[in-house]
Amino acid sequence: MKIAIIGYGNMGKTYAGSFINSRFIKAEDIIVVDRFTPTEKEMLGIPAANFISEVNDSFSETDIVILAVKPQDFEAVSEKLKSKLTDGQIVLSIMAGVTIRTIQKMTNSLKVVRSMPNIVSQIGMGMTVFSASPDIDRKDLFIIQNLLNTTGKSIYVDNEKLIDAATAVSGSGPAYVFYFMKSMIKAAEQLGFSASEAELLVNQTFIGSINLKNANSFSNEEWIAKVASKGGTTERALEVFDALSTEDIIAKAVMAANERALELGV
Ligand SMILES: NC(=O)C1=CN([C@@H]2O[C@H](COP(=O)(O)OP(=O)(O)OC[C@H]3O[C@@H](n4cnc5c(N)ncnc54)[C@H](OP(=O)(O)O)[C@@H]3O)[C@@H](O)[C@H]2O)C=CC1
Numbered sequence: 001m002k003i004a005i006i007g008y009g010n011m012g013k014t015y016a017g018s019f020i021n022s023r024f025i026k027a028e029d030i031i032v033v034d035r036f037t038p039t040e041k042e043m044l045g046i047p048a049a050n051f052i053s054e055v056n057d058s059f060s061e062t063d064i065v066i067l068a069v070k071p072q073d074f075e076a077v078s079e080k081l082k083s084k085l086t087d088g089q090i091v092l093s094i095m096a097g098v099t100i101r102t103i104q105k106m107t108n109s110l111k112v113v114r115s116m117p118n119i120v121s122q123i124g125m126g127m128t129v130f131s132a133s134p135d136i137d138r139k140d141l142f143i144i145q146n147l148l149n150t151t152g153k154s155i156y157v158d159n160e161k162l163i164d165a166a167t168a169v170s171g172s173g174p175a176y177v178f179y180f181m182k183s184m185i186k187a188a189e190q191l192g193f194s195a196s197e198a199e200l201l202v203n204q205t206f207i208g209s210i211n212l213k214n215a216n217s218f219s220n221e222e223w224i225a226k227v228a229s230k231g232g233t234t235e236r237a238l239e240v241f242d243a244l245s246t247e248d249i250i251a252k253a254v255m256a257a258n259e260r261a262l263e264l265g266v
């Protein structure tokens with residue numbers, strides 16, 4: 001199977017790495033289009049000749065074309081792409097916001113899969129939500145899901161609107177986690193820890209908490225209750241979170257991301 005990746009930035013590189021490391025796709029079967037020339041390390045074993053600056057005739061030999069440019073760059077890409085695609089090829093988009101209908105119209109392709117991964121795909125622990133046009137048959141969907149699963153876990157949704165919702169939750173989500181970590185590190189430093197000590201305290205707390213959560217079936221509320229001793233320190237911190245409506249703030253931020261995904265699709 002041959003794959004083309006258009007856009008070799010954060011996600012394009014991540015995808016190439018996952019496909020190659022999982023041995024799902026051979027490095028020589030990947031064609032990459034981008035404006036810059038990658039270093040040898042960034043090439044990940046893909047032959048230098050497979051890196052091109054514009055979509056060309058070699059595209060007609062590929063089975064899947066992955067759109068990994070920013071939504072704002074899609075129009076320019078689609079202009080070049082639409083004359084090169086043939087009926088059997090699958091277009092797999094990871095772009096935020098851009099709908100299946102728009103991708104179909106702008107690429108003249110009926111077989112479109114729209115997905116929303118996240119950057120954690122870099123270590124094979126990503127979360128992807130995907131949906132497909134009616135022209136994608138069961139066999140196509142099976143191949144795509146296997147490909148996506150080289151980057152982590154995936155779920156298929158019929159309702160395409162959930163791709164925008166997933167963008168706001170799991171697509172952007174790693175940045176929310178890093179934001180929370182950054183804030184805790186800052187507070188730890190204010191309390192007297194060195195930068196490296198603060199980083200260790202917070203990293204280990206996150207890793208440990210996630211693993212603890214996954215190790216058994218208690219809910220988040222139950223875990224919170226186990227940590228927050230009556231009249232203790234955690235309770236005092238949680239009172240501040242509640243007084244400042246932190247849950248509402250987080251919900252508002254996620255809704256804003258969802259709105260932005262909708263705007264990007266227009
Ligand atoms: N980053 C993330 O965590 C996630 C991103 N996404 C989606 O993935 C897509 C890519 O994001 P990300 O990898 O972060 O973006 P990047 O900017 O890192 O990568 C996009 C790459 O595409 C290149 N590019 C732009 N226009 C063209 C063109 N006409 N032809 C060829 N290459 C082009 C860019 O070049 P240049 O730098 O010169 O513009 C850049 O190298 C976006 O649509 C985003 O919504 C989805 C999930 C998570």
Ligand SMILES: O=C(O)[C@@H]1CCC=N1
Binds near residue numbers: 096167171172
């Ligand atoms: O911020 C963005 O628009 C992209 C989509 C999800 C993560 N990054």
